[in-house]
Amino acid sequence: MTNSLLLKVVLLVCCLLPLAGRAEKKFEWQPITTDDWATAEDSARGIHDAVMIFEKIIADDRKWIDDKCYYSLYRRIRILSPEGREWGDVTAPYLHKEGKIERIDGRTVLADGREYALSKSQIYEKDIVRAKGVRIKQKSFSLPGVSGDCIIEYYIRYRMPESNKLWLIQKDIYLIEGEYIWKFYAGRGVSDQVYAAVSDDLVPNYLWVNLPQKGSVEMRPSIKEPEEVVFTIKDISAFEAEPYSPPEVELKALLRLYYGGSEPPAAYWGNLAKEIQDVLRDYTSANKRTRPIVEVIDTADTQEEKIQIAYEWVQEKINNTLYDDSDKKYKKNESVDDVLKREYGTAEDISIVFYDLLREMNIDAKMVYAIDRDENFLYYQAKYWQFDRCLVAVPNNAEGYDYYIPGIKYISPGRVPWFNENTPGFIVGDLSRQFVHIPASKSHTNRIKRYIKLKLDDNTQLEGTLQEERLGHSARSLRIRLRDYSEEEKLEYLSERFSDHFPNYESDSLVVEGLDELTETVSMKFTVRYLPGFQQVGNRLFLKPFDLFSTQEMPFTSVERKYSIMFDYANTLIEMINLELPGTMTIEALPPDSTFSNLIGQCQINFITFGNTLSIQRSLILSHPMVKAEGYLLIRELFLARQAFEEMAVIARTD
Amino acid sequence: MQDAIREAQTIVTPREAEAIALYDVTDIEITKGGRAKLQVRIAYKKNLGRDGEHFSTMYIPISPFVKVSGLKGWLVKVNGKCLSLKKRDIAIIGMSESVGYYDDNQVMIATLPDVNPGDVVAFEYTVTEKGWTSLFQGFTFQVQQPVQYARFSMLLPDEWQLHKAEQRTSDVVQFTQTGNQYSWTARNLELQPEEPLAPSWSRLSRRVAVAGFDPESEDIHHFPDWGAVARWCADVHRPPAAASKEVADEAIKLTQGLGTFEEKLRAISTFCQEEIRYVAIEIGKGRWVPRPASEILHTRYGDCKDKVTLMRAMLQSVGITSVPVLAGVKNLIHPQLVTPFQFNHCIIGIPLDETSGLSGSHNSIVGKWLFFDPTDPIADIGSLPRELQGSRVLLGAPDDSILIHLPYASPRDNRRVLWADVTLSEEGALSGAIKISDFGSWAAQTRHERRTITVKKQIESWHGMISQSIPNIELTSYRTGGEGDSVWLSLAMRGEYHLQATGNYYLFKPDIFHTPETPELLADHREHPIWFGAPMRIESRITWHLPDDWVMEIDTAAVQISCRAASVYTKTTISGGILTYESIEQQNGQLMQPAEYPSARAFSQGLSSTRGQTILVQKKKDLE
Secondary structure, X not given: OOHHHHHHHHHXXXXXXXXXXXXXXXXXXXXXXXXXXXXXXXXXXXXOOEEEEEEXXXXXXXXXXXXXXXXXXXXEEEEOOHHHHHHHEEEEEEEEOOEEEEEEEEEEEEOOOOEEEOOHHHEEEEEEEEEOOEEEEEEEEEOOOOOOOEEEEEEEEEEEOOOOOEEEXXXXXXXXXXXXXXXXXXXXXXXXXXXXXXXXXXXXXXXXXXOOOOOEEEEEOOOOOOOEEEEEEEEEOOOOOOOOOOOHHHOOOEEEEEEEOOOOHHHHHXXXXXXXXXXXXXXXXXXXXXXXXXHHHOOOOOHHHHHHHHHHHHHHHXXXXXXXXOOOOXXXXXXXXXXXXXXXXXXXXHHHXXXXXXXXXXXXXXXXXXXXXXOOOOOOOOOOOOOOEEEXXXXXXXXXXXXXXXXXXXXOOOOOOHHHOOEEEEEEOOOOOOEEEEXXXXXXXXXXXXXXEEEEOOOOXXXXXXXXXXXXXXXXXXXXXXXXXXXXXXXHHHHHHHHHHOOOEEXXXXXXXXXXXXXXXXXXXXXXXXXXXXXXXXXXXXXXXXXXXXXXXXXXXXXXXXXXXXXXXXXXXXXXXXEEOOOOEEEEEOOOOEEEEOOOEEEEEEEEEEOOEEEEEEEEEEOOOEEOHHHHHHHHHHHHHHHHHXXXXXXXXXX | OHHHHHHHHHOOOOXXXXXXXXXXXXXXXXXXXXXXXXXXXXXXXXXXXXXXXXXXXEEEEEEOOEEEEEEEEEEEXXXXXXXXXXXXXXXXXXXXXXXXXXXXXXXXXXXXXXXXXXXXXXXXXEEEEOOHHHHEEEEEEEOOOOEEEEEEEXXXXXXXXXXXXXXXXXXXXEEEEEOOEEEEEEEEEOOOOOOOOOOOHHHHOEEEEEEXXXXXXXXXXXXXXXXXXXXXXXXXXXXXXXXXXXXXXXXXXXXXXXXXXXXXHHHHHXXXXXXXEEOEEEOXXXXXXXXXXXXXXXXXXXXXXXXXXXXXXXXXXXOOOOEEEEEOOXXXXXXXXXXXXXXXXXXXXXXXOOOOOOOOOOOOEEOXXXXXXXXXXXXXXXXXXXXXXXXXXXXXXXXXXOEEEOOOOOHHHEEEEEEEEEEEOOXXXXXXXXXXXXXXXXXXXXXXXXXXXXXXXHHHHXXXXXXXXXXXXXXXXXXEEEEOOEEEEEEEEEEEOOOEEEOXXXXXXXXXXXXXXXXXXXXXXXXXXXXXXXXXXXXXXXXXXXXXXXXXXXXXXXXXXXXXXXXXXXXXXXXXXXXXXXXEEEEOOOEEOHHHHHHHHHHXXXXXXXXXXXXXXXXXXXXX
């Protein structure tokens, strides 16, 4: 339960009768100005078919105590071309019974002054989802009279049970001016004494994110006694997605709003650490069942061995409810003893038990809370819970930490899931710091190695075998994907993935090993047949090695980049082909060996012949999974270099 | 169905199949009052774990006309355990989430959880349909997956008759009729493989569609022949197409000062095409009855039949008659299945006479009728959208009620010409010019793209294409133009051209517009027909001014490879350091049968080798 919700429960218990509702102020269209009409296409600013002249939002939380928060949205859009007319089609979903759309107004205005009002009969409502416990409805409309040169505007008023927490400022269209008025909750409906007791935790807080320029904030009617906050921003360009970017919500300009304390961030994190420590202390105080386990583990010679044994123990002995898809109901564990007695726990329970085992062995383990970077980023200034999972940190010899996450399957001790690598972690119990950096794993620890052995016959048909080995995150991604699959399903899935990577091959006879154990390598072996022929000119055959390797994409075609680049993890791909030629054929010419490397990584290709066998090896090393936009040219350079290798051809001659 | 489920464990499914339909039966009874009651029973055995998830789920369309009752489901595990469908496993969702599309259709989704290979899922339910639309029914015996047993039956009231159309069922589905009970049965249908360059699954599926009717009925919703359908269409479209004063005034304003039939027609067609945005309100009768022309004009939006209605009203105001025309997009129209529900689109038909006098080439005129689609944003008067070419349409004219076959465009009506002149220095510096000209439908498509895609993105797209042949190329001086039914663009290019070295040779690819591709037709055998695509023609001419120190062996003989549906011609010539590469690729849109596969495969492989043509170059200094 969030803090603000908890506080609401407290207030509800104490509150007076709710105030009678005030009459809603009648909505009126604001006058359209000559500047509005003068708005025109501007390719320098990315304004093409339409531009949002303004978006004005009023979020009224004053009746939050009655589960009535009002959110009204007023947008004016200048349509500049026929392609911009689609902005006249609007949908407004809402949760049935919890929320309601109280009002919709709309109109289209043409340059000659003609006006087309949206009528009630032009608003359609339907269920978009109806299932047990969930009903989502939607109101939608198409504004009448929209042409390629007009102004459209609409107003929608929602009622919701909770306060709105996000203003997504940046959209798919240029925004000239945005305004958000937050009429925050200030104790209406409860006595002054009750409100005073909880108001320290109900301070309206905000955080601008990714603004290209500063927004303005104004307290009204005065700074001394504010009743509402007005946020204003101007000139936000349309969002354009780019390949291999962080999550979109972390790239777009937005405003986060929440109720919390008024202390500075450092104090918030300090208090939070203390609260968590208190919770951990309570949780681990009841741990009688830990002792016998520790007695066995503690006999190992080194700390490293003790950690390994403890890690394996919690993974094997405690049933991880995270991976249970059945409807079985599990009781909530309140202590280490609960977990050990019941022999089941959540991922967090398992990590805390591991943490407790280590501490009982005098290993200075600490809890760290991490975010999943494929979903969101951490904002230090945001004083609310942002984390997705917990890890256990143990100091290492290099004055840093090693990290463990036994609550997640198929992760070796000392490694964390890739989406927690290269992120800040909130550490509890370290007096010298509040945050740590969880490092990224090295590229060689996440490796795919493929070995293709082929024989070319006199009819230029190629047959052979393909073996693949996976290490690190490459292996784990497969294990996670296939964990609930039957043997048949595993083989079929792997065959399909093979076809994706090698579309020119046919395969069968797949054998796979290492999927079920937490060993580091998953290995697969296929029998393959390469289908297309090779280009033949006279008695010469052009063999293009890159046709035989897996297909590789080149996603970085744009010469410019706005956002940082995010790959999953640093990795190495090594592919080797051994091609046995028939006795009637000889190699006439080989391309030169080539290597390209820069700060981001390296790509390489080598050619060797021995007897009638041609051996080709190519590799791609990506050393950094996250690169700022300024480093984009280096990324592009690396991928262009790899792309240039694709034109290489071996010339063979038939006698 | 129970027997089928019991025997399921003994059935071996092909490895490539996702599931096998063990039992798929729909029995329909039509009442005299025009209601249909469908009993549906279906059971699948799931084979594999990938996309086979959708075989665990039943999707049942519902609407105000169509209700579902008695839905039951079972999951029979491999170990014999049987689980039933629960209420929480059923959800209803809106059919369409698109903006600008309003309907009252929904889908009931029933999902049995945790279905593994070897498990059997089964559903049964009853559908009740009311209204005349229930007289049209269809059943798909097979799309791709193997089928153990499938049956479709229909019981009509006494004295009623049936129109029917059968697609790809002739040798695998048995038909029987006993009185007014019609029945189709199929057994042991084998998996239909996925093959490249095949027609869509809607054309390959094995399917039966039927329409019942009472020949004695005076109800206009009983259709004994196409004339009845045409009359119904005309009646439905007549009132909304009445021109109000506002509609007439707008038409007159648009055509002021225009004297000829063609000028007026173009002015009004352009208005309906460009000024009325596509918004569909398919609620209740709105599925087939257009909105009034005055309302369409006022709101400035409408679907296909609305655009036709407005256009008809406006044309009428300036003295041009027209009719609505029922058409099918991606639907194969069967002449023997007399029902308006084969059609899913509406265009306009305009009768021509000797005074009409249209200029230019026209592939949209059949007999005395000119056809035009105001929904298509790029179609011009005289041309048909690709999706309608080769299809059958029905005039909504009581006196002209035959199905008309719309022609295919010729390849020359959909043509692109690629031209380049490139100079290469000894040091590898490259400079040159490119011009791309489009004609006919291709030009219309390009015009539309230039309106909807920014110049920056257009250049990026060309850059992406050419940089596959010449990496690190720079494109500048972007210019466009057009006249008549053609458009062009030109670009200047500059960069470094590094020949790929292999031993003492260099590899030179003269074609900068096409990149080598793997042939699409590789398999030894073929089940399905082959379709290379809509009619089109691409001509390329690339002239290279090469460095003096290059020595090449070139085969200057022309290469011509063809099959019944497509051809390619290439020729390379060299004279005094100037190399010219020409190619012509053409498709005529014809469907090739499986028996013709060897010819199609040879063409596919030949096309691939021409696109990857490589010339071996040696430098004089290396030879000395």
